[in-house]
Amino acid sequence: MTQVTMTVNGKSVSGSVEGRTLLSDFIREGLRLTGTHVGCDTSQCGACVVHVNGQPVKSCTMLAAEAEGADVKTIEGMANADGSLSTIQQAFQDHHGLQCGFCTPGMVMSASALLAENPTPSEAEVRAYLEGNICRCTGYHNIVKAIMAASGQDVAAVAAE
Amino acid sequence: MYEFEFKRPGTIADAVAAIGAEEAQLLGGGQTLLPTMKQRLAAPAVLVSLGGISEMQGVCTDDAGRICVGGGTTHAAVSAATAESYPALSHLAGHIGDPAVRNRGTIGGSLANNDPAACYPAAVLASGANVVTNTREIAADDFFEGMFTTALNDGEIITEVKFPVPVAASYQKFLQPASRFALTGVFVAKFAGAVRVAVTGASEDGVFRWSEAEAALSADFSPDAVDGLSVSADGMIADMHGSAAYRANLVKVLTKRAVSAC
Numbered sequence A: 001m002t003q004v005t006m007t008v009n010g011k012s013v014s015g016s017v018e019g020r021t022l023l024s025d026f027i028r029e030g031l032r033l034t035g036t037h038v039g040c041d042t043s044q045c046g047a048c049v050v051h052v053n054g055q056p057v058k059s060c061t062m063l064a065a066e067a068e069g070a071d072v073k074t075i076e077g078m079a080n081a082d083g084s085l086s087t088i089q090q091a092f093q094d095h096h097g098l099q100c101g102f103c104t105p106g107m108v109m110s111a112s113a114l115l116a117e118n119p120t121p122s123e124a125e126v127r128a129y130l131e132g133n134i135c136r137c138t139g140y141h142n143i144v145k146a147i148m149a150a151s152g153q154d155v156a157a158v159a160a161e
Numbered sequence B: 001m002y003e004f005e006f007k008r009p010g011t012i013a014d015a016v017a018a019i020g021a022e023e024a025q026l027l028g029g030g031q032t033l034l035p036t037m038k039q040r041l042a043a044p045a046v047l048v049s050l051g052g053i054s055e056m057q058g059v060c061t062d063d064a065g066r067i068c069v070g071g072g073t074t075h076a077a078v079s080a081a082t083a084e085s086y087p088a089l090s091h092l093a094g095h096i097g098d099p100a101v102r103n104r105g106t107i108g109g110s111l112a113n114n115d116p117a118a119c120y121p122a123a124v125l126a127s128g129a130n131v132v133t134n135t136r137e138i139a140a141d142d143f144f145e146g147m148f149t150t151a152l153n154d155g156e157i158i159t160e161v162k163f164p165v166p167v168a169a170s171y172q173k174f175l176q177p178a179s180r181f182a183l184t185g186v187f188v189a190k191f192a193g194a195v196r197v198a199v200t201g202a203s204e205d206g207v208f209r210w211s212e213a214e215a216a217l218s219a220d221f222s223p224d225a226v227d228g229l230s231v232s233a234d235g236m237i238a239d240m241h242g243s244a245a246y247r248a249n250l251v252k253v254l255t256k257r258a259v260s261a262c
């Protein structure tokens, strides 16, 4: 067992982990932050995306020990300080960007990384950035719409094809 | 995944010492190795992470004008750092998998793995790059030895890759949308004296140079120059996504597209 210490959603946390403990397991089982979902566990679906030092990564494909000293942000850290939904989260609700909600934590984490990098992405850029986030319910249109809306753009033109 | 002992050295020298242990394996970004270990297709006793070695990170230019990429540099970092200096390489790195994969996966891991459908091997071979390890420097033409096989010895660490910069270049990836790898990909690099064409995702022997196209394009650098050539379907990969003949045809189509885009 190794001792790891990292910052998660602004708070310093530590715990002892096995070499093989995945970051997703440490977050879900160790910290009981179960908002981060594990959809495939094979690096394909993106439900487990969290930010490590500001960058989106698949937490099922990173060892907890590799996050030693890192600044980690999960979906639990996304809401505003007063508990209200962040702009992106609110846009998902307003534009019906989720159905079952399983992919949503990963979608929101990817979307916020995209908007940090590119504050007014085109529809094509949004779709390209979500390449690694799979949703089996929505057909993506409303997710794309929500992200465009969160970036302050007019979404009337983002029609279902 | 079976349990292992995790090591995170801070220098190449310490990594070389750690990898000497019985059944030790290197860990780059883990985007290939961790899924493989979950399937129990790999079960190292010791895993030596290269993620903490700052001397293997980053991109610079050497006195000969070559772009030198540290072996532990992520795809995202390579894409950002080479946007101006080598746009075709930047584009290739920026289209590997998806953003989350690009934030972890490294050039060293991709080359050491030498997946027959991986993107970087095409760039390294077409550019005539050199792969630098902790013990030697290997020319691209001697590095790739077939599907999932390279000239690397056990425990040898890719510390850097040195890319000569072509006058013009383009990588055309025909996406296999489920895996997000290349169904087939062609990298064309035009240098002052010669043209190099490297093909990934097509051959059962992994990445290869299409020498007939290189000769034709060196004489006349236009898409039409390869019209008279054909690629044999013998030894091409055939799977549910495409037959051998389909891939052989893609090689030519993508080469023409790459030349047009140069």
Ligand SMILES: Cc1cc2nc3c(=O)[nH]c(=O)nc-3n(C[C@H](O)[C@H](O)[C@H](O)COP(=O)(O)OP(=O)(O)OC[C@H]3O[C@@H](n4cnc5c(N)ncnc54)[C@H](O)[C@@H]3O)c2cc1C
Pocket (backbone or CB within 6 Å): A043, A044, B025, B026, B027, B028, B029, B030, B031, B032, B033, B034, B050, B071, B072, B095, B096, B097, B098, B101, B104, B105, B106, B107, B108, B109, B110, B112, B113, B115, B117, B118, B119, B120, B156, B157, B158, B159, B179, B180, B181, B182
């Ligand atoms: C969803 C998904 C999509 C992907 N799409 C693409 C794609 O489109 N194109 C593409 O090319 N790749 C793709 N990949 C693979 C990705 O690029 C991997 O990052 C890469 O192949 C392996 O790099 P890594 O740093 O993650 O290495 P690891 O997985 O850590 O290691 C891979 C192998 O290399 C060895 N190794 C690692 N680093 C070194 C080093 N510096 N020196 C010597 N040996 C080393 C390891 O021991 C291991 O055997 C994809 C992966 C996923 C999960």
Ligand code: FES
Pocket (backbone or CB within 6 Å): A037, A038, A039, A040, A041, A042, A043, A044, A045, A046, A047, A048, A049, A058, A059, A060, A061
């Ligand atoms: S659970 Fe990590 S990518 Fe699917």
Ligand code: FES
Pocket (backbone or CB within 6 Å): A097, A098, A099, A100, A101, A102, A103, A104, A134, A135, A136, A137, A138
């Ligand atoms: S809303 Fe159900 S998987 Fe996306």
